Amino acid sequence: MSSATLDLSLALLKQPSVTPLDYDCQQMIAARLSNVGFQIEHMPFDDVKNLWARRGTTAPLFCFAGHTDVVPTGDQNAWDSAPFAPEIRDGKLYGRGSADMKTAIAAMVIATERFVEKHPDHKGSIAYLITSDEEGPSINGTVKVIETLEARNEKIDWCLVGEPSSTAKLGDIIKNGRRGSLNGVLKVQGKQGHVAYPHLAQNPIHLATHALDQLCKTTWDNGNDYFPATSFQISNIQAGTGATNVIPDILTVTFNFRFSTEVTADELKQRVQAILDHENLNYSIDWTLSGLPFLTPVGDLVNAAKNSIKKVTGDDTTLSTSGGTSDGRFIAPTGAQVIELGVLNATIHQINEHVNVADLEPLAEIYEQMLVELLT
Numbered sequence: 137m138s139s140a141t142l143d144l145s146l147a148l149l150k151q152p153s154v155t156p157l158d159y160d161c162q163q164m165i166a167a168r169l170s171n172v173g174f175q176i177e178h179m180p181f182d183d184v185k186n187l188w189a190r191r192g193t194t195a196p197l198f199c200f201a202g203h204t205d206v207v208p209t210g211d212q213n214a215w216d217s218a219p220f221a222p223e224i225r226d227g228k229l230y231g232r233g234s235a236d237m238k239t240a241i242a243a244m245v246i247a248t249e250r251f252v253e254k255h256p257d258h259k260g261s262i263a264y265l266i267t268s269d270e271e272g273p274s275i276n277g278t279v280k281v282i283e284t285l286e287a288r289n290e291k292i293d294w295c296l297v298g299e300p301s302s303t304a305k306l307g308d309i310i311k312n313g314r315r316g317s318l319n320g321v322l323k324v325q326g327k328q329g330h331v332a333y334p335h336l337a338q339n340p341i342h343l344a345t346h347a348l349d350q351l352c353k354t355t356w357d358n359g360n361d362y363f364p365a366t367s368f369q370i371s372n373i374q375a376g377t378g379a380t381n382v383i384p385d386i387l388t389v390t391f392n393f394r395f396s397t398e399v400t401a402d403e404l405k406q407r408v409q410a411i412l413d414h415e416n417l418n419y420s421i422d423w424t425l426s427g428l429p430f431l432t433p434v435g436d437l438v439n440a441a442k443n444s445i446k447k448v449t450g451d452d453t454t455l456s457t458s459g460g461t462s463d464g465r466f467i468a469p470t471g472a473q474v475i476e477l478g479v480l481n482a483t484i485h486q487i488n489e490h491v492n493v494a495d496l497e498p499l500a501e502i503y504e505q506m507l508v509e510l511l512t
């Protein structure tokens with residue numbers, strides 16, 4: 137059951153690289169890439185290790201992106217085999233990071249080595265953007281590397297993030313976008329007083345009720361071919377002292393938008409404020425944008441992925457924008473086409489995380505075929 141992709145996967149899985157640690161993962165990747173003509177740049181920021189590697193100097197630039205860090209193991213005794221001592225049982229490779237996403241990184245490297253050997257004078261350039269801070273705060277990882285690249289006008293045209301996108305079968309799902317996420321904490325100011333003397337107080341709950349109802353009933357957009365309609369959800373409401381005879385002085389409402397590409401975060405902010413202003417409320421809002429939406433419509437990159445999956449597995453694939461955020465949110469705003477394509481995500485972040493060993497070589501073949509489609 138030996139294969140080049142499995143061997144490199146095992147080496148990476150032995151590294152206990154819980155965020156923000158990388159151990160020797162990026163050194164290992166860099167050494168392999170350096171051997172096949174890549175220029176290596178280590179780009180550490182604070183306690184995070186990042187790797188930027190590039191082969192070629194011309195456009196178009198195809199970039200493999202991913203992370204060497206993994207989420208914590210939880211109670212190691214709950215695992216059937218030690219999380220950083222990868223083990224194969226019944227055709228499955230167990231270990232923390234096996235699905236998310238060290239086997240995909242191994243497949244990228246093997247695909248690249250094979251492609252470069254067959255096509256040493258390929259078109260354009262191949263790059264790697266690897267971080268050890270995807271599962272953590274994501275402050276000193278991909279976002280900083282992208283800032284560095286932007287500052288020197290180095291542009292990624294096509295980016296394949298090796299996140300585990302597959303659901304039931306390798307390659308059944310490609311993520312070609314993600315919804316945006318915008319959080320707001322609304323504070324409505326009133327005036328505290330005795331419930332028996334309401335004319336001497338201002339009840340922020342009563343004042344805000346109509347506006348909150350409006351916010352809940354608003355249609356923000358109707359979505360589009362790729363995204364469901366933008367949704368507004370209140371997650372917390374707090375007001376009151378606990379006493380039955382006191383009108384509270386302040387109401388705090390925490391809410392979140394999951395938004396499509398039909399609206400911008402600024403538009404949502406303005407529309408929320410217009411509703412609150414209409415009610416003449418005395419309020420403030422703290423906004424936190426935790427991710428911009430991105431969408432890669434059907435084009436060169438999506439087609440290359442679909443064709444490659446079809447060629448290797450014989451199956452058609454489905455485009456999806458579901459799921460949480462990923463580092464694709466930092467890469468897409470540069471204008472790059474970005475998709476996520478990797479192994480099955482059924483056990484990610486779980487105890488006994490695993491992948492099908494039989495999926496590793498086909499994944500490397502899909503990645504290699506994508507390089508053939510785009511760079512030859």
Ligand SMILES: [Zn+2]
Nearest residue numbers: 236237270299
């Ligand atoms: Zn991941």
